[in-house]
Amino acid sequence: MFQIHNLTYRYPNEQEETLREVNFHIQEGEIFGLLGPSGVGKSTTQKVLTKLIKGYGGTVKYKGKDLSSYGKDYFQDIGVGFEMPVHFSKLTAEENVSFFKKLYKNPADTDELLKRVGLYDDRNKKVSSFSKGMKARLNFVRAMINQPTMLFLDEPTNGLDPVNARIIKNMIKEFRDQGGTVLLTTHLMNDVDELCDRVAFMANGAIAEIDTPKNLKLKGSERTVTVEYLKGDSAQTNTFNLDRIGSDETFLSIIKDYTVLTIHSKETTLEDIFIEMTGVKIDE
Numbered sequence: 194m195f196q197i198h199n200l201t202y203r204y205p206n207e208q209e210e211t212l213r214e215v216n217f218h219i220q221e222g223e224i225f226g227l228l229g230p231s232g233v234g235k236s237t238t239q240k241v242l243t244k245l246i247k248g249y250g251g252t253v254k255y256k257g258k259d260l261s262s263y264g265k266d267y268f269q270d271i272g273v274g275f276e277m278p279v280h281f282s283k284l285t286a287e288e289n290v291s292f293f294k295k296l297y298k299n300p301a302d303t304d305e306l307l308k309r310v311g312l313y314d315d316r317n318k319k320v321s322s323f324s325k326g327m328k329a330r331l332n333f334v335r336a337m338i339n340q341p342t343m344l345f346l347d348e349p350t351n352g353l354d355p356v357n358a359r360i361i362k363n364m365i366k367e368f369r370d371q372g373g374t375v376l377l378t379t380h381l382m383n384d385v386d387e388l389c390d391r392v393a394f395m396a397n398g399a400i401a402e403i404d405t406p407k408n409l410k411l412k413g414s415e416r417t418v419t420v421e422y423l424k425g426d427s428a429q430t431n432t433f434n435l436d437r438i439g440s441d442e443t444f445l446s447i448i449k450d451y452t453v454l455t456i457h458s459k460e461t462t463l464e465d466i467f468i469e470m471t472g473v474k475i476d477e
């Protein structure tokens with residue numbers, strides 16, 4: 194769907210390049226996660242791909258053709274749900290949706306979309322009276338309003354309660370299952386684990402690693418078991434390697450001879466990988 198080769202970008206008036214050498218491709222029909230610490234250039238990359246930024250270096254190809262060769266028709270094809278929702282706050286949700294619907298050749302059934310995200314009953318309320326979560330859901334409706342084939346999402350579940358986050362995540366997966374392609378940016382590693390077919394970690398203006406969430410976790414080294422047990426009157430803790438646990442004499446004698454209080458296994462999480470790849474804690 195996208196081939197990005199040696200993408201570079203420096204904001205006007207900035208000394209340093211935000212994007213130094215970004216290389217990745219997005220396959221048709223996948224949910225591709227772009228991850229990395231705050232300020233690394235994820236949104237900048239999304240802005241290049243959504244044609245909000247020009248004057249970049251390197252090449253970006255969409256469906257085999259250079260992105261710069263696309264005109265306004267490109268916006269008929271893509272759906273954009275960026276973090277800052279931009280709605281007409283003095284208008285109702287319905288009026289907002291009707292306005293944006295008119296811009297597209299192949300609009301979606303917006304009543305259906307509003308029903309899916311739980312905003313249909315509030316459609317005649319002014320957006321200024323909407324909560325953060327309601328605005329985020331309306332933002333998602335807007336991203337889907339033209340029945341796009343390519344969807345760009347930046348923190349789509351931000352501000353949503355767990356029930357509404359589940360609805361949006363299911364809609365994203367459904368979109369993919371029906372052949373749609375998604376570029377997703379989020380700091381929520383659980384969302385990444387659940388939604389993304391492949392993930393790229395950005396660090397220092399470039400891609401540090403790309404793989405499936407499963408392979409990334411397998412590459413991580415940590416597979417341990419921590420046992421907390423009672424020895425005499427005091428609680429003791431020992432940690433063992435999960436892979437050799439069946440033949441570990443100390444582990445076997447602990448579970449045989451002492452009262453075990455807790456046993457916890459720990460495998461590498463995407464959050465561990467994030468810290469390893471980018472050198473920073475999430476949201477640092």
Ligand SMILES: Nc1ncnc2c1ncn2[C@@H]1O[C@H](COP(=O)(O)OP(=O)(O)OP(=O)(O)O)[C@@H](O)[C@H]1O
Nearest residue numbers: 204205207211229230231232233234235236237238
């Ligand atoms: N319009 C702008 N002019 C100058 N610098 C900018 C502009 N927009 C962003 N930047 C800078 O570019 C860098 C990358 O910003 P970007 O928004 O792409 O990061 P991000 O990875 O999306 O971060 P976050 O996770 O916080 O959204 C930051 O240092 C930011 O300050």
